[in-house]
Amino acid sequence: MQESTVYRSIVREVQEESSRTITLNFLRDGFSVEAVAHGTGLSIEEVQQLQQQINESEQRWS
Numbered sequence: 572m573q574e575s576t577v578y579r580s581i582v583r584e585v586q587e588e589s590s591r592t593i594t595l596n597f598l599r600d601g602f603s604v605e606a607v608a609h610g611t612g613l614s615i616e617e618v619q620q621l622q623q624q625i626n627e628s629e630q631r632w633s
Contacts, residue, residue, distance in 0.1 A: 594621050 590611055597607045608618045
């Protein structure tokens with residue numbers, strides 16, 4: 572059975588959101604950017620962008 576384009580798109584979005592959540596949790600727990608990138612399969616640049624989001628969020632609450 573062939574999966575529809577919509578179904579594949581939804582699955583991809585869920586996977587990306589899951590990776591993002593895992594990455595944010597690792598970064599908040601103090602893991603290095605390099606370790607998180609290695610463990611999640613995301614690029615160092617992607618992980619650095621998420622780290623920046625955390626830093627900006629923390630600054631707003633300070």
